[in-house]
Amino acid sequence: MRTVLQGGTVVTASDTFAADVWIEGAKIVALTDPSVRAAQGQADTVVDATGKYVIPGGIDAHTHMDLPFGGTTASDDFDTGTVAAAFGGTTTIVDFAIQSKGSSMRAGLDAWHARAEGKAAIDYGFHMIMTEANASALDEMAAMVREGVTSFKMFMAYPGVFLVDDQQIFRAMLRAGELGALITMHAEIGLPIDVLVQRALAAGHTAPVYHALTRPEVAEATGTERAIALAEMAKVPVYMVHLSAQRALERVMEARDRGLPAYAETCPQYLFCSEDDLRGSEGDEWKGAGYVCTPPLRPKHHHDHLWRGLRNYDLQVVATDHCPFCMKDQKELGRGDFSKIPNGMPGVETRLHLLYEGVRDGRISLNRFVEITSTAPAKIFGMYPRKGTVAVGADADLVVWDPEKRFTLGKDTLHMRVDYSPFEGRTVVGAPAAVLSRGEVVVKDDAWVGKHKQGRGQFVRRGTFSL
Numbered sequence: 001m002r003t004v005l006q007g008g009t010v011v012t013a014s015d016t017f018a019a020d021v022w023i024e025g026a027k028i029v030a031l032t033d034p035s036v037r038a039a040q041g042q043a044d045t046v047v048d049a050t051g052k053y054v055i056p057g058g059i060d061a062h063t064h065m066d067l068p069f070g071g072t073t074a075s076d077d078f079d080t081g082t083v084a085a086a087f088g089g090t091t092t093i094v095d096f097a098i099q100s101k102g103s104s105m106r107a108g109l110d111a112w113h114a115r116a117e118g119k120a121a122i123d124y125g126f127h128m129i130m131t132e133a134n135a136s137a138l139d140e141m142a143a144m145v146r147e148g149v150t151s152f153k154m155f156m157a158y159p160g161v162f163l164v165d166d167q168q169i170f171r172a173m174l175r176a177g178e179l180g181a182l183i184t185m186h187a188e189i190g191l192p193i194d195v196l197v198q199r200a201l202a203a204g205h206t207a208p209v210y211h212a213l214t215r216p217e218v219a220e221a222t223g224t225e226r227a228i229a230l231a232e233m234a235k236v237p238v239y240m241v242h243l244s245a246q247r248a249l250e251r252v253m254e255a256r257d258r259g260l261p262a263y264a265e266t267c268p269q270y271l272f273c274s275e276d277d278l279r280g281s282e283g284d285e286w287k288g289a290g291y292v293c294t295p296p297l298r299p300k301h302h303h304d305h306l307w308r309g310l311r312n313y314d315l316q317v318v319a320t321d322h323c324p325f326c327m328k329d330q331k332e333l334g335r336g337d338f339s340k341i342p343n344g345m346p347g348v349e350t351r352l353h354l355l356y357e358g359v360r361d362g363r364i365s366l367n368r369f370v371e372i373t374s375t376a377p378a379k380i381f382g383m384y385p386r387k388g389t390v391a392v393g394a395d396a397d398l399v400v401w402d403p404e405k406r407f408t409l410g411k412d413t414l415h416m417r418v419d420y421s422p423f424e425g426r427t428v429v430g431a432p433a434a435v436l437s438r439g440e441v442v443v444k445d446d447a448w449v450g451k452h453k454q455g456r457g458q459f460v461r462r463g464t465f466s467l
């Protein structure tokens with residue numbers, strides 16, 4: 001089966017050039033000069049990419065499909081969430097398996113494989129959330145790495161649920177260094193945050209905005225500094241997940257200026273939403289519950305710092321932290337107590353749409369857009385060059401991106417299984433015209449055209465950290 005994407009402009013993290021992209025089966029086999037088309041022979045499927053960009057499929061390195069959290073379960077599972085991802089131009093996700101406290105990583109990984117297998121519509125990998133770094137867990141890390149789970153998330157936040165102490169973090173970092181794995185960090189210091197939460201509730205402050213007011217920027221900046229210090233002592237790289245704030249970014253910049261291998265991702269919600277959204281609207285402060293995520297949304301002035309971080313390579317990745325909960329029945333659990341609002345926002349489908357606004361208004365270049373949404377996560381998380389670029393030999397995970405297509409974001413136009421959109425009514429310019437996953441056109445003109453949906457996605461065994 002031969003497919004050609006014809007007449008488009010190929011955009012990678014480094015180059016922009018006119019080429020036809022030839023695909024055999026699941027792989028890209030040639031990039032050819034469009035002016036000598038006759039010599040190339042026939043294709044079974046021709047996708048017209050005239051006037052459009054051909055970019056590598058998006059890689060979302062931070063999703064939580066089917067996550068049991070906050071007394072409920074994230075509303076997208078691996079079926080609905082990965083279909084939504086594909087509609088938005090994302091062709092690979094890296095989700096988080098969880099080692100439950102008192103249980104093995106093996107059990108956690110098996111459970112997450114069972115959640116995804118037969119359901120995922122696009123390719124997926126796993127990070128492992130470590131809730132205990134005792135001797136057996138440190139031992140198990142080797143098996144995880146052998147099986148392609150080469151990154152581990154640890155939390156300084158959520159006492160009693162995910163929080164691990166510095167000694168455990170440090171031991172896991174040392175072990176990761178031996179194995180070529182990467183420790184990723186949720187870097188808010190959760191113990192003092194919990195005290196602020198209790199005090200706010202005791203004072204009768206129950207509205208969603210108190211989620212932000214009890215998780216100050218300094219809690220994230222301090223956690224970031226501490227995580228980097230531990231990684232420096234262990235002589236290993238470290239990756240900060242969902243970085244939200246100027247001061248946390250400054251800690252990463254200082255580390256990078258000293259030559260340390262500190263990496264960080266941010267998320268669209270920290271670039272486009274703010275604490276104002278958490279306040280809800282006049283007479284409807286509850287609306288803010290839809291914007292409760294952790295770390296919390298920050299005041300607007302943080303946006304410029306994060307965009308500058310992306311432009312200047314201090315932030316390497318934009319992932320989504322996709323963790324949707326419906327307003328009805330789910331966010332509702334926290335009415336009258338902001339600390340019980342399930343933490344998380346929907347986002348896996350809208351990442352590329354939103355970030356392309358940054359290209360249109362000159363905040364990032366087109367090549368940087370490709371890099372932060374695909375190439376950099378592929379490199380950092382051991383999937384490059386199989387994924388994350390448009391090159392001979394790479395998986396044909398591709399997006400034909402129409403830079404002029406207008407699309408209005410909203411719960412009824414998007415495919416995520418959630419009853420609201422944080423971006424309801426926002427019209428973006430620039431959207432996928434077609435999406436290919438391992439050589440198959442799966443989305444075209446906003447319709448699913450793939451032969452199969454559920455279960456066509458494959459587990460991606462990722463390589464070790466090699467930057």
Ligand code: URP
Pocket residue numbers: 064186242292293294295321323343344345
């Ligand atoms: O609000 C969030 N981020 N929910 C998911 C859990 C996490 O910390 O990533």
Ligand code: ZN
Pocket residue numbers: 186241242294
């Ligand atoms: Zn987190």
Ligand code: ZN
Pocket residue numbers: 062063064321323
């Ligand atoms: Zn997360």
